[in-house]
Amino acid sequence: MTNAVIRFEGVEKTYPSRAGTAAVPALTDVNLTVPEAAIVGVIGRSGAGKSTLIRLVNGLEAPTSGRVVVDGTDITALSEPGLREARRSIGMIFQHFNLLARRTAYQNVALPLEIAGVSAREIKARVEPLLDLVGLADKRDRYPAELSGGQKQRVGIARALATRPRVLLSDEATSALDPETTNQILALLRKVNAELKLTVLLITHEMAVIKAVADRVAVLDGGRIVEEGRTFELFARPQHPTTRSFISAITGANLPPHLADRIQAAPIPGGQAVLRIVFTGAHATDPVLSRVSRLLSIDLNIIQAQVDDIAGEPFGVIVVSLPGDAATLGAVTAAIERLGLATEVIGYVS
Numbered sequence: 001m002t003n004a005v006i007r008f009e010g011v012e013k014t015y016p017s018r019a020g021t022a023a024v025p026a027l028t029d030v031n032l033t034v035p036e037a038a039i040v041g042v043i044g045r046s047g048a049g050k051s052t053l054i055r056l057v058n059g060l061e062a063p064t065s066g067r068v069v070v071d072g073t074d075i076t077a078l079s080e081p082g083l084r085e086a087r088r089s090i091g092m093i094f095q096h097f098n099l100l101a102r103r104t105a106y107q108n109v110a111l112p113l114e115i116a117g118v119s120a121r122e123i124k125a126r127v128e129p130l131l132d133l134v135g136l137a138d139k140r141d142r143y144p145a146e147l148s149g150g151q152k153q154r155v156g157i158a159r160a161l162a163t164r165p166r167v168l169l170s171d172e173a174t175s176a177l178d179p180e181t182t183n184q185i186l187a188l189l190r191k192v193n194a195e196l197k198l199t200v201l202l203i204t205h206e207m208a209v210i211k212a213v214a215d216r217v218a219v220l221d222g223g224r225i226v227e228e229g230r231t232f233e234l235f236a237r238p239q240h241p242t243t244r245s246f247i248s249a250i251t252g253a254n255l256p257p258h259l260a261d262r263i264q265a266a267p268i269p270g271g272q273a274v275l276r277i278v279f280t281g282a283h284a285t286d287p288v289l290s291r292v293s294r295l296l297s298i299d300l301n302i303i304q305a306q307v308d309d310i311a312g313e314p315f316g317v318i319v320v321s322l323p324g325d326a327a328t329l330g331a332v333t334a335a336i337e338r339l340g341l342a343t344e345v346i347g348y349v350s
């Protein structure tokens with residue numbers, strides 16, 4: 001069992017009522033563990049409680065009840081000086097980078113070290129390798145206004161690493177970036193995670209971010225974690241409707257419009273069932289469909305097929321239609337699941 005670097009234990013957070021408004025329950029019974037050197041993602045829609053959750057880790061918010069333990073220290077029990085000390089081992093990056101406009105890249109990265117009273121010589125010895133690490137050695141004397149979004153976030157990452165934290169918190173760090181730059185920044189996060197054995201907790205509203213970097217993911221909905229597990233498992237076998245809707249946006253479970261318009265939840269006499277089959281790992285290239293169709297003498301019509309990569313593992317989704325009667329459907333799903341693949345009936349069409 002690996003060490004838990006961040007642990008939420010029975011965390012509740014309710015914002016007090018303001019004049020005339022009811023109290024807002026932002027987090028309810030949150031239990032979550034971030035193992036050492038892992039990248040854990042928390043995904044949720046706007047208002048789900050993501051910012052509240054991440055702000056509890058560096059003590060910017062205090063829970064109403066429960067504990068948040070970081071690196072063995074109960075953050076909720078610390079006084080202000082204790083918190084300042086603890087924050088030195090917790091780096092953070094932000095959606096809008098939060099760089100100081102009047103400081104160069106170098107000076108922005110140096111700032112936390114200046115605040116900590118580190119000597120100019122030691123600062124230089126730390127900042128230069130960090131600028132190298134994030135690929136910005138040639139931009140050290142540029143001001144934020146002279147840098148692209150991706151370059152600004154690189155400065156943000158170097159600054160967050162300056163105090164040699166064990167934990168990096170990422171608050172929607174790629175939400176303001178285009179898809180290509182997003183991928184570059186996510187690759188950099190993976191690199192620093194691997195090279196520095198850094199433990200990363202990130203919050204996002206984009207499943208593509210989770211898919212690209214997170215080892216594990218928690219789905220936050222209305223302040224509760226409704227599902228949590230290995231990213232790959234979650235993609236392969238999503239249980240909660242919220243998880244499914246996040247995933248369907250990117251794994252091809254989005255049906256072609258001509259089908260999406262006609263699909264119904266209940267079986268239609270004489271109609272067809274629409275089945276989603278997830279191929280994972282070793283099975284990804286198995287000719288499962290032809291085997292099943294031959295074995296059972298049933299025609300499976302492929303509606304959509306897509307092969308993808310989730311946290312480095314091959315992952316395929318195929319959507320097929322087949323006769324929608326319970327007997328056929330039962331036989332086909334059983335045969336496919338015996339071969340180790342996951343199935344889900346998406347609905348029925350006439």
Ligand code: ADP
Nearest residue numbers: 015024026044045046047048049050051052053
């Ligand atoms: P997210 O980051 O997922 O959008 P937040 O953590 O910001 O979610 O918000 C969760 C809930 O708590 C929302 O209903 C939000 O309106 C409420 N909330 C957040 N911050 C405050 C605050 N400082 N005072 C009162 N309510 C807040």
